Amino acid sequence: MPELPEVETVVRSIAPHVVGRTIVSATLSSPLVTRGGLEETARAITGATVGAVRRRGKQIFFDLNCGVMYVHLGMTGKLLWDAGTGKHTRGLIQFKEGTLQYQDIRQFGRLEFFATLPNFLERSGPDALTIDFQTFYSGLRAHRGQIKPLLLNQAFLGGLGNIYVDELLFAARVHPKAAAGRISRKRAELLHRKMQELLELAIVHRGSSISDYVDARGERGAFQALHRVYGKTGQSCPECGSPIRRVVVAQRGTHYCPRCQRA
DNA sequence: ATCTATTCCTGGCTGC
DNA sequence: TGCAGCCAGGAATAGA
Numbered sequence: 216m217p218e219l220p221e222v223e224t225v226v227r228s229i230a231p232h233v234v235g236r237t238i239v240s241a242t243l244s245s246p247l248v249t250r251g252g253l254e255e256t257a258r259a260i261t262g263a264t265v266g267a268v269r270r271r272g273k274q275i276f277f278d279l280n281c282g283v284m285y286v287h288l289g290m291t292g293k294l295l296w297d298a299g300t301g302k303h304t305r306g307l308i309q310f311k312e313g314t315l316q317y318q319d320i321r322q323f324g325r326l327e328f329f330a331t332l333p334n335f336l337e338r339s340g341p342d343a344l345t346i347d348f349q350t351f352y353s354g355l356r357a358h359r360g361q362i363k364p365l366l367l368n369q370a371f372l373g374g375l376g377n378i379y380v381d382e383l384l385f386a387a388r389v390h391p392k393a394a395a396g397r398i399s400r401k402r403a404e405l406l407h408r409k410m411q412e413l414l415e416l417a418i419v420h421r422g423s424s425i426s427d428y429v430d431a432r433g434e435r436g437a438f439q440a441l442h443r444v445y446g447k448t449g450q451s452c453p454e455c456g457s458p459i460r461r462v463v464v465a466q467r468g469t470h471y472c473p474r475c476q477r478a
Numbered sequence: 479a480t481c482t483a484t485t486c487c488t489g490g491c492t493g494c
Numbered sequence: 495t496g497c498a499g500c501c502a503g504g505a506a507t508a509g510a
Contacts, residue, residue, distance in 0.1 A: 216503070247486080273504080290503055291488080303488090321487040323504060335506095360480055369505075377503065426490090426502085466483075467503065 217288040219343055219374030220417035221428050221436065222273050225294050228431035229315065230268040232296050233277070236310045237264045245305035247322040248292075251329075259328040260284055260308065272339055272373020282330040289323030296431045320427065343374035344414050352403045355395045362398065363391040364465040374414070378423055378445045381470045383410050385444045390476045391464045416441070444470040 217225070241257040243249045249256050263279035270276070275294075277284035286294065291303075297313045306317035306326050317326050329336075341350060354372070358365045365371055366380045375383070384391050386409040389402065398406070422428060422436030425446070429435055443453050448461040452472040460473050 218504095287504085289487095289505085319487095320489070321503090323487065358480090364481085367504085465481090468501095 218376035221422035242307045287325040291320040292324030293318040358395040362395045
């Protein structure tokens with residue numbers, strides 16, 4: 216499941232191959248992934264030169280001289296450089312120097328071209344890695360609901376998904392159902408600091424590979440070995456030894472320590 | 479405003 | 495080497 220650290224790792228591993236280079240041809244094959252039309256999109260990016268590859272939250276932007284190619288990896292999307300193709304290949308973007316490939320088993324991802332960025336993309340919130348404390352804190356205060364759904368809300372904060380939210384709430388000892396608006400300033404400072412430490416450490420480890428995730432070279436991340444609660448149902452809490460509990464919050468499997476993370 | 483449920487989709491797993 | 499049924503979840507969407 217690509218979240219901020221995985222998407223950042225993908226961007227870093229793809230950028231050196233494509234920045235400054237020109238798309239020679241493109242073949243797109245999934246109308247679910249490329250909703251703007253397979254032929255039209257392929258035609259629009261052909262001949263374009265990549266100026267930069269950027270990430271905001273889980274969104275990837277290839278800045279082109281004629282617009283932007285937008286990629287969201289969804290659940291099972293992969294961007295690969297010079298890899299073999301398979302039944303889940305949804306796009307091939309040829310450069311003189313090599314091939315950028317988009318694979319996606321479940322096709323929850325997107326690969327689109329936009330001449331100008333549409334409003335629904337602009338609506339995405341500030342990046343979790345760089346959001347300043349004051350913006351983060353006032354966002355928490357303004358929210359009436361639970362903390363976990365808020366942290367998952369990409370319009371509020373871009374980049375966190377189910378894995379890193381569970382890990383973050385454990386690191387800051389916050390219950391996933393805690394009322395966001397009632398978090399103290401001190402606890403919010405801890406959440407904010409732990410969030411950025413967690414994400415930076417996960418990037419150093421090239422992300423978490425639970426099932427499908429690999430970077431542009433097809434290599435798995437290593438951070439899953441450092442997960443403390445995600446997927447650890449029934450195992451001992453690394454802090455206190457209590458069994459890790461799994462509940463459903465916001466329709467997501469949620470892992471936490473009932474002793475360390477009090478309601 | 480904020481919640482829950484549903485939808486999309488496929489592979490992996492369980493149980494027969 | 496079957497096969498039905500369930501589960502995983504990012505994000506949009508509908509309805510409460």
